[in-house]
Amino acid sequence: MDNATRLQYLEAMGIDAWIPRTSVPVVSKPIVVSEGTTEHVIREPELRNATSTVWADLESEVSGCTKCALCETRTQTVFGTGNKTADWMIIGEAPGQHEDEQGKPFVGKAGLLLTEMLRAAGLDRDEVFITNILKCRPPGNRDPKPDEAESCSGYLRQQQALVKPKIILAVGRISAQTLLNTDAPLAKLRGKVHKLDGVPLVVVYHPAYLLRSLLEKRKAWQDLQLAVQTVKDNKG
Numbered sequence: 657m658d659n660a661t662r663l664q665y666l667e668a669m670g671i672d673a674w675i676p677r678t679s680v681p682v683v684s685k686p687i688v689v690s691e692g693t694t695e696h697v698i699r700e701p702e703l704r705n706a707t708s709t710v711w712a713d714l715e716s717e718v719s720g721c722t723k724c725a726l727c728e729t730r731t732q733t734v735f736g737t738g739n740k741t742a743d744w745m746i747i748g749e750a751p752g753q754h755e756d757e758q759g760k761p762f763v764g765k766a767g768l769l770l771t772e773m774l775r776a777a778g779l780d781r782d783e784v785f786i787t788n789i790l791k792c793r794p795p796g797n798r799d800p801k802p803d804e805a806e807s808c809s810g811y812l813r814q815q816q817a818l819v820k821p822k823i824i825l826a827v828g829r830i831s832a833q834t835l836l837n838t839d840a841p842l843a844k845l846r847g848k849v850h851k852l853d854g855v856p857l858v859v860v861y862h863p864a865y866l867l868r869s870l871l872e873k874r875k876a877w878q879d880l881q882l883a884v885q886t887v888k889d890n891k892g
């Protein structure tokens with residue numbers, strides 16, 4: 657997306673400027689695990705190694721998944737990208753053609769707008785974790801079927817448990833309805849803070865929809881601000 661188009665988007669959303677989030681240094685402590693009378697001290701490097709093995713195992717399991725028929729039509733699985741210890745977890749619907757080709761979520765036109773929306777909220781794409789309800793592209797970009805979402809749900813749950821986000825952004829109707837287990841329309845789901853396994857969840861319009869409906873961009877911006885405020889409030 658060129659700069660002029662980007663500015664148009666931002667203007668349509670009523671955004672004047674964006675300020676990059678400053679990163680907060682993480683101070684790590686050793687973890688003490690008690691087993692009877694014995695105490696094991698797990699230090700940061702060991703914990704990091706163990707966690708990266710769990711991530712690698714999960715990604716490899718996903719890439720070989722044959723739980724549903726989508727494995728027959730996909731080019732490759734789209735696991736998710738970004739910061740694996742992010743405060744923000746962004747969950748879309750399913751890979752489209754570009755994502756299926758590149759193996760990364762939200763890399764097409766809608767992805768560019770999502771990236772801009774995140775930037776407008778002061779978030780770099782690399783500092784959030786982005787994934788989808790489905791890890792494989794449904795042929796012709798049709799809506800995911802319930803059994804496909806069910807087959808993939810364990811992967812998403814494990815990703816959430818590993819990332820431990822402070823906020824989840826459900827992008828679009830399918831994502832919101834699947835995560836919240838409801839068939840309520842998106843207009844009813846947006847504008848409030850839900851919970852998913854105790855984690856605040858905010859629903860935003862899908863950028864593909866926003867690309868068609870300029871008027872809704874302002875609402876999308878309001879939803880993002882709600883999410884930003886929720887993270888701030890929960891940080892105390």
Ligand code: URA
Pocket residue numbers: 748749750751752755760761762763764766767788827828
């Ligand atoms: N739409 C989605 O919901 N996810 C993607 O990864 C791309 C487009």
